[in-house]
Amino acid sequence: MKKLFWSFSLLATLLTGCGKQNDMIKVGEFASLTGKEATFGQSSHEGTSLAIEEINTAGGVLGKKLELLTEDTQSKAGEPATVVNKLISRDGVVAVLGEVASSRSLEAAPICQQNKIPMISPSSTNPKVTESGDYIFRVCFIDPFQGTVMANFATKTLKAKKIAVFTDAKSDYSKGLAKFFKDQFTANGGTITAELDYNGGDKDFKAQLTAIKATSPDGVFVPGYYTDVAIICIQAKQLGLNVPFFGGDGWESEKLVEIGKEAVEGTYFSTHYHSDVGSAKSKSFVANYKKRFNGKTPDALSACAYDSAFVLADAIKRAGSTEGLKVRDALAATKGLEAVTGTITINEKRDPVKAAVILKVENGKYKYLETVNP
């Protein structure tokens, strides 16, 4: 009984404690800071933090400073629902930023929609994410575009006629991107020689890769995440499957080359942004980022996350309020906003229309190849 009393009084203290801080605007962030896709969350978090710090240094929004509350999803299904519920109901955030992985954004989106809290995903590319409701936005391109870009790249640059597709059956992102790739590639006159699946987190891919090799494709499209992709490339080389491997923005992590080493050399992937190209805004972002994070070069995920916070702050300013509906309307009206990853105009599906870049892995670095405009 005594325990119960103490927990109640503790709760009361906490609640009043929260009430006092109404001079701050609370922004929630959920990211995979640990686990299988840890570098996604870490990159995003760095981008978001940098943006929030810069906005606060410039005087904040509506005369108030932004306070970023970050929760870890551990790269696991189930966690996003828990942490986003906590951010909304316990912390009382005015908006939510996150996640990278589409499956996890899809988990949080209905919760934000139900509570009428605007959510901006920095880099979830599956089209279903923003279809969850009119409070859900994103600042990156979507997979029908990315799939088309990579299918055209396979046809034109790789001059491939036959491609095998190797999909992560556990991930909405992977399944969606695989589908859009196949549609465009077959429309280009190419043939899909084999379609095989794996489960994210598997360590043995030789069974599927052997089957892929038997169909002698010109290249293999793997729309997966970097930890799996690195091991897939290693085991493919061991089996003598020496055709180009290529994929989407899920490949972007320094861990890809750290784990994959020489096995990922000569692979290609599409992503949102590369620090070598871009506007003056992008150059200053790269410089500030390096200064803030010990000389680290930002990747596309940190750039997108930076933009997500920036777009939100801009919308709150224009709305003149932190009320969910007003911020939502202001977000939907975002037009021609100069951001790091390009000019952002939110369309009626709450997605921006943006260019993609294609990178090649060369000497353990990501080399910029080309920009593809929509």
Place this chain on the structure above:
Amino acid sequence: MELFFQQLINGLALGAIYALIALGYTMVYGVLRFINFAHSDVLMLGAFAAYFLAPGIAKVLPPHSFASALLITILAAAICAIIGILIERLAYRPLRNRPKLTVLITAIGVSLFIEFTCQHKAVFRSETRRFPELLPINDYHFGGLVVNSNDIVVLVTTIILLAAMWFIVQHTKTGTAMRAVAFNMQAASLMGIDVNRIVSFTFGLGSALAAIAGILYAMKAPGIDPLMGIQPGLRAFIAAVLGGIGNLPGAALGGIVLGVVETFAGGIPGLSNYRDGIAFAMLIGILIFRPAGLLGKATVEKV
């Protein structure tokens, strides 16, 4: 035909690792009659032990040499043997005379404890790390077939360790004592066998096997993380039941069968997604038609 043999090679290499892990499960089961669910986490600890030992050993012995790989493996196995003995001492021994279910649930608890402690920032963190190359990796081509040097290492190690286990259990004094403890713990202790010592030995041996399996698994897929043991552990558990739990050759056979079946299923478009499902379907099938497992008998001599 070439595809068939290539998949057979892939399956054998995968199955050999399952077999090695299954040996540890089955040995502990044989003596104590419970499944040590923390076994798969000891496997992970073995891989991490090797990961942290490798840079140190590289200063003494040339890296990528057989001697350095052997030394790293032996040290990692020793570390894990101590961890295994500690787990038994702290978590299972106080519950020795309680219902088996209590120990089983404790084992799940120990497993979760290790997994989540290791994911903590101050321990290993939860991101994937690159496992160093312990041995030079070569591919051998036989016509269209490719055999990786790692696969050969895995198969040879499994065969040697299986033979060694068989020898220890059947032809040494400790092994005789293990069989006696497995047969009747009380009677064994009345005959002057130090039961606690034998149980510790069994755990130490099982954990050393898990460590070696962990290192081989990490050599095959060089990305290690604190949850890496769960999937192979689960499959090895199935393999142990498949072969007849408590039976050493059964565990090896179960591992190989499972690895091969899983690999063939994985190579079929449309079925490749159901590798785990197929493993469990096999388990259910075995439990229905041969409850004692492939090599298990109703009155099996345990261990």
